[in-house]
Structure formats: C-alpha cells, structure tokens
Amino acid sequence: xxxxxxxxxxxxxxxxxxxxxxxxxxxxxxxxxxxxxxxxxxxxxxxxxxxxxxxxxxxxxxxxxxxxxxxxxxxxxxxxxxxxxxxxxxxxxxxxxxxxxxxxxxxxxxxxxxxxxxxxxxxxxxxxxxxxxxxxxxxxxxxxxxxxxxxxxxxxxxxxxxxxxxxxxxxxxxxxxxxxxxxxxxxxxxxxxxxxxxxxxxxxxxxxxxxxxxxxxxxxxxxxxxxxxxxxxxxxxxxxxxxxxxxxxxxxxxxxxxxxxxxxxxxxx
Amino acid sequence: xxxxxxxxxxxxxxxxxxxxxxxxxxxxxxxxxxxxxxxxxxxxxxxxxxxxxxxxxxxxxxxxxxxxxxxxxxxxxxxxxxxxxxxxxxxxxxxxxxxxxxxxxxxxxxxxxxxxxxxxxxxxxxxxxxxxxxxxxxxxxxxxxxxxxxxxxxxxxxxxxxxxxxxxxxxxxxxxxxxxxxxxxxxxxxxxxxxxxxxxxxxxxxxxxxxxxxxxxxxxxxxxxxxxxxxxxxxxxxxxxxxxxxxxxxxxxxxxxxxxxxxxxxxxxxxxxxxxxxxxxxxxxxxxxxxxxxxxxxxxxxxxxxxxxxxxxxxxxxxxxxxxxxxxxxxxxxxxxxxxxxxxxxxxxxxxxxxxxxxxxxxxxxxxxxxxxxxxxxxxxxxx
Numbered sequence: 001x002x003x004x005x006x007x008x009x010x011x012x013x014x015x016x017x018x019x020x021x022x023x024x025x026x027x028x029x030x031x032x033x034x035x036x037x038x039x040x041x042x043x044x045x046x047x048x049x050x051x052x053x054x055x056x057x058x059x060x061x062x063x064x065x066x067x068x069x070x071x072x073x074x075x076x077x078x079x080x081x082x083x084x085x086x087x088x089x090x091x092x093x094x095x096x097x098x099x100x101x102x103x104x105x106x107x108x109x110x111x112x113x114x115x116x117x118x119x120x121x122x123x124x125x126x127x128x129x130x131x132x133x134x135x136x137x138x139x140x141x142x143x144x145x146x147x148x149x150x151x152x153x154x155x156x157x158x159x160x161x162x163x164x165x166x167x168x169x170x171x172x173x174x175x176x177x178x179x180x181x182x183x184x185x186x187x188x189x190x191x192x193x194x195x196x197x198x199x200x201x202x203x204x205x206x207x208x209x210x211x212x213x214x215x216x217x218x219x220x221x222x223x224x225x226x227x228x229x230x231x232x233x234x235x236x237x238x239x240x241x242x243x244x245x246x247x248x249x250x251x252x253x254x255x256x257x258x259x260x261x262x263x264x265x266x267x268x269x
Numbered sequence: 270x271x272x273x274x275x276x277x278x279x280x281x282x283x284x285x286x287x288x289x290x291x292x293x294x295x296x297x298x299x300x301x302x303x304x305x306x307x308x309x310x311x312x313x314x315x316x317x318x319x320x321x322x323x324x325x326x327x328x329x330x331x332x333x334x335x336x337x338x339x340x341x342x343x344x345x346x347x348x349x350x351x352x353x354x355x356x357x358x359x360x361x362x363x364x365x366x367x368x369x370x371x372x373x374x375x376x377x378x379x380x381x382x383x384x385x386x387x388x389x390x391x392x393x394x395x396x397x398x399x400x401x402x403x404x405x406x407x408x409x410x411x412x413x414x415x416x417x418x419x420x421x422x423x424x425x426x427x428x429x430x431x432x433x434x435x436x437x438x439x440x441x442x443x444x445x446x447x448x449x450x451x452x453x454x455x456x457x458x459x460x461x462x463x464x465x466x467x468x469x470x471x472x473x474x475x476x477x478x479x480x481x482x483x484x485x486x487x488x489x490x491x492x493x494x495x496x497x498x499x500x501x502x503x504x505x506x507x508x509x510x511x512x513x514x515x516x517x518x519x520x521x522x523x524x525x526x527x528x529x530x531x532x533x534x535x536x537x538x539x540x541x542x543x544x545x546x547x548x549x550x551x552x553x554x555x556x557x558x559x560x561x562x563x564x565x566x567x568x569x570x571x572x573x574x575x576x577x578x579x580x581x582x583x584x585x586x587x588x589x590x591x592x593x594x595x596x597x598x599x600x601x602x603x604x605x606x607x608x609x610x611x612x613x614x615x616x617x618x619x620x621x622x623x624x625x626x627x628x629x630x631x632x633x634x635x636x637x638x639x640x641x642x643x644x645x646x647x648x649x650x651x652x653x
Contacts, residue, residue: 198284200326
C-alpha cells in the first residue's frame with residue numbers, strides 16, 4: 001500500500017465465505033463417500049463468516065476501498081455469495097470445480113491461496129471456524145501457503161497505515177497481536193453485530209460482478225486437491241446419542257449443596 | 270400466473286424474518302409488559318432500511334414498493350404486532366401522505382429523516398366523536414396572516430408521542446363548500462409546535478409496546494405552506510391512503526395469523542398429555558390445519574390486492590376483502606392458538622397470549638370489518 005495524494009490508502013479486503021448446511025435443520029453425511037450431503041438441508045453462510053463480512057464492511061467504511069467475497073463451493077454457493085453481496089460487499093470470486101469435491105482443510109486452504117493470487121488484497125478476513133467441519137485451521141493454513149502473518153481469533157481489529165493490530169480472544173482475556181499488511185485475520189462472534197441486508201442492497205447485489213474461477217483458472221494442481229488426494233479421511237460417522245434425561249434435584253434443604261457438588265463433579269466450578 | 274415471490278422479495282422476507290427472530294423476539298415481551306416503546310429496535314429497523322422500503326432512493330428510500338413493505342410487516346407481525354404497527358403507521362400514515370401529496374419542499378425536508386427511521390411521522394384523522402365517519406371531522410384550521418390556526422382533538426394516533434416523533438399530518442375543516450358540506454384539508458404540524466400537545470396516554474388491551482395518544486390542538490399556528498396537497502382535497506387524499514393502508518393491515522394480520530401457526534406447531538411437538546405429544550391428537554391437528562388454511566388464503570388475498578395496486582389497476586374491493594378476511598383470520602387463529610396452549614395461553618409469558626390481545630384491534634383499525642363489508646357491497650353495485 002502506498003499513500004496517494006495525502007489521503008489514507010484505500011484497502012482491498014477479501015472475505016472468505018463458506019456455505020454450510022443450516023444448523024437449524026438436520027444435517028446428513030453421504031454414506032457413499034462420507035462427505036456432506038448438500039441436498040439434505042438448506043445452504044446458508046457460515047455464521048462466523050457473517051461477522052467477517054461485517055468487519056470487512058466496517059474497515060471499508062473507515063478506510064475506504066473494496067470488499068471482495070471469495071467462496072469455494074459448488075453451484076448452490078451462489079446463494080450465499082449473493083447474500084454476502086446484499087450485506088454490502090462490492091464483488092465476488094466463486095471458485096467452483098468438481099475437482100475440489102471432498103477436499104480437506106489443508107487442500108481447501110491451498111485452493112483458496114491459489115484463488116487469492118488472482119486478485120489484489122491487503123487483508124483477508126474469515127470466520128475462525130465453520131459450523132459444519134469445525135476444524136478451525138483454514139485461516140492458519142492459508143496464511144502459511146501465502147507466506148503471510150496470521151492474526152487469529154480476533155475480537156477487535158484496528159488498521160493504522162500498514163500495520164494491523166488485533167485483540168486475540170483468550171480464555172481469560174485477550175492478547176494484543178500486531179503485524180504488517182498484508183495479513184490474514186480470523187474473527188470470533190464477539191467482534192461485532194452483523195447487519196441485515198437492506199432492500200436497496202438486495203436489489204443492487206444482482207448487478208455486482210461475480211467472477212467464476214475454476215481450478216485451472218486459479219492454477220490449482222489437480223493432484224493436490226479432491227477426495228482422492230486428501231491428507232485426512234473421514235473413515236466412519238455416527239449420529240450423536242440422544243440426550244439423556246436430566247437429573248432432578250429436589251430441594252429438601254440440601255439442594256444448593258447437591259447442585260454445587262454436581263457442578264464440581266463436572267469440573268464447572 | 271404465480272404467487273411465488275421473486276428472488277429479491279424472498280431475500281427481503283428472509284432478512285426481516287431473521288431480524289424479527291434475532292432482535293425482536295428475545296426482548297419484546299418485556300417492552301410489552303412495561304408498556305415501553307422499543308426505541309432500540311426501531312433504530313435497527315431504520316438501519317436496515319425498513320422505513321424507507323416503498324420510497325425512491327432520492328429521498329433516502331430503498332427504491333422498493335408497497336408490496337416489499339407488506340412482506341416486512343407480515344414477517345414482523347409473525348413475532349410481534351406492536352413493532353409491526355409502528356412500521357406500518359410510520360410508513361403508510363406518517364411518510365406516505367407527504368410522499369404522495371406533499372410539495373417538493375416538504376418531501377425534501379421530511380422524507381429523508383422518516384425513511385431512515387430516525388424520525389417518525391403520524392397521521393391524525395380519527396376524532397373522539399368520529400372514527401368510521403371520517404367526514405364528520407370537527408378539527409378546524411383557519412387561515413390567518415399566512416398561518417393555519419389549528420383547533421381540535423384527535424384520537425388513537427399511532428407514533429404521535431414518541432421521543433422521535435417529528436410531525437403529525439392532521440385533517441381539518443378549512444371552510445365550507447358551496448353545497449354546505451365541510452371542506453377538509455390536510456395540514457402538517459411539526460412536533461413541538463406551540464399549541465400542539467400530546468394528551469392522555471391510553472391504556473390499551475393490546476399493541477402495548479406501540480405508541481398511541483390523544484392529540485390536542487389549541488390555537489396551534491403553522492405556516493400556510495404546511496398544507497399537504499390541495500386545499501379541500503384532504504378527504505379524497507386520505508381515502509387513497511386508507512385504501513393502501515388496508516393492504517398493509519391485511520399483511521400485518523396475516524403475520525399474526527401465521528405466528529399463531531408457528532407457535533402452535535412448536536408447542537404441539539413439545540407438550541405432552543396422556544403420554545403423547547398433543548400434536549398426535551386430531552383435536553389439535555384440525556385446529557392447526559384450519560389456522561394454516563386461514564393464514565394462507567388471507568395471504569393470497571393481500572398479495573392479489575397489492576399486485577393490482579402496483580399494476581395501477583383498481584384495487585379498492587380487493588383491499589377491503591384482504592383486510593376483512595385477514596383480520597378475521599388473525600382473530601380466529603389467536604383464539605385457536607390460545608386454546609392449543611391451554612392454561613399457558615392465558616399467561617402473558619407466552620407469545621400467543623400477546624397475539625390474542627393484539628388481534629382484536631385488527632378488526633377495528635384502518636376501517637372496521639363493517640366498513641370493509643360496506644365497501645365491498647358498494648363495489649358490487651349495491652346501493653350506497
């Protein structure tokens with residue numbers, strides 16, 4: 001980034017958006033290859049990615065620039081891309097190739113890194129994990145592939161010139177982490193409150209450019225992606241056991257003690 | 270021929286649905302119980318552009334249309350009617366008369382603030398002695414040295430006494446016609462004008478988180494240019510506003526009716542009686558099926574009225590039908606949903622109890638059910 005004409009430099013912000021099955025519906029895996037059965041439930045934007053979009057929009061409002069959505073996924077991911085554009089992002093890149101089907105976290109990070117090389121950016125923002133796979137490693141792996149600093153679990157982001165500073169949420173407070181741009185930032189839900197799309201932006205979203213990108217276009221090596229080349233494999237799956245009935249504590253003078261003992265036995269206190 | 274929503278309408282509907290569940294539902298029962306106006310919810314509705322839905326972008330609107338407003342009203346009312354009526358009155362009674370009939374100056378001055386939701390407008394039509402008989406207006410406005418001097422009282426005026434109320438457009442007698450009938454005009458009175466005061470705050474059966482007041486005008490002076498539209502056209506103007514408003518109230522009623530289905534379905538799947546969830550019993554199933562049928566048919570009725578209005582076709586009869594059947598559906602569904610909930614339905618902790626209290630006004634406001642029948646009969650050519 002260079003300072004031009006005395007004005008603060010505009011920023012190119014890329015937000016990584018993943019379409020995931022709606023957590024409000026019953027989600028299924030496909031027994032044939034142990035990957036997600038996308039037909040079984042509606043696709044929605046991964047919830048934490050909505051916070052990432054909001055943070056990118058706030059950064060744009062403060063510093064100027066452009067917000068680009070990058071999403072890797074099949075055709076139906078266009079719904080989530082349009083929703084992201086309805087929130088106020090300027091344009092999108094849709095990485096869509098059958099060769100990517102079944103890619104694990106590392107392969108996904110590699111593919112996203114390749115797609116990012118097709119565009120200019122100062123900062124990449126993403127949710128710290130997805131509600132489906134929940135590996136939480138894509139941001140870190142992506143930074144590694146790009147050779148860029150990673151600032152993870154941010155609940156606050158500040159950019160000043162070429163420096164980015166975040167508060168990284170920890171169990172008992174936060175760390176302040178700083179890096180030089182460009183950088184990769186993953187966010188947690190405490191960071192902001194995502195906006196609801198307005199009708200004006202919903203209508204405008206239809207006219208915003210969405211660049212279609214396939215594996216070849218992103219110079220993705222087909223031998224490094226897809227189910228057959230995955231570094232990890234889902235070998236089996238089972239439904240979560242039904243929730244057991246709760247224990248009713250009848251208070252006959254010792255209710256408080258019983259509840260305290262229970263919490264202590266579960267290491268809550 | 271299709272009543273399926275286009276992509277943009279569907280996305281708006283989903284956006285408002287999410288807002289209603291995430292922002293309104295968790296807190297509104299508290300506001301309702303305390304009779305508090307939900308300022309922070311209204312502010313967020315403004316941020317997402319709901320108050321500007323049917324207005325052009327040049328006035329800070331969303332460039333949408335009246336049907337977009339109706340969809341938003343339905344989704345809000347599925348969760349809460351106080352919030353929905355605040356939007357309905359703010360847009361179709363507060364801002365719409367200025368947009369439709371106001372001068373270029375009035376539009377420029379008021380619409381951006383009203384569209385953003387930072388300010389609310391109100392419409393003062395009903396009086397203590399005249400509701401359905403709107404022609405019996407007693408409030409007067411006489412022209413005196415370049416000012417209108419307004420005197421009179423208005424009843425049941427929504428959004429008229431909040432901290433963010435910016436104006437009320439009042440109908441007033443401004444003279445006599447040659448045939449002796451009163452000449453009625455609409456006059457814009459900004460909040461805070463000396464002589465304009467908010468009278469008694471009502472204790473209402475429902476809509477308890479919305480703002481409804483009596484307004485008193487005592488030698489209240491506003492500049493002559495605060496006339497909205499043409500002098501003597503006040504009556505014709507508010508008839509147009511009321512025709513549109515009926516579609517909006519129908520949409521709001523459908524929302525309440527659908528909210529009753531939502532709540533009953535949830536409860537039928539969790540409440541047990543005689544060893545099974547009550548959803549297994551035909552007594553409950555048939556009630557819920559009837560509720561869904563009423564909500565669905567009423568929705569089609571308001572979609573049809575809105576489509577005709579947007580196409581520039583006559584819609585008076587369809588709007589009256591939509592308002593009549595939708596408010597009936599809301600009332601019937603609220604009664605049935607409360608019954609599904611049994612004793613809990615009578616508790617204010619449950620949404621259906623609130624729906625029950627909020628439903629009755631829908632058969633009264635923006636033209637009673639009797640007025641709707643009268644309008645339908647006239648449209649059929651029966652003698653006036």
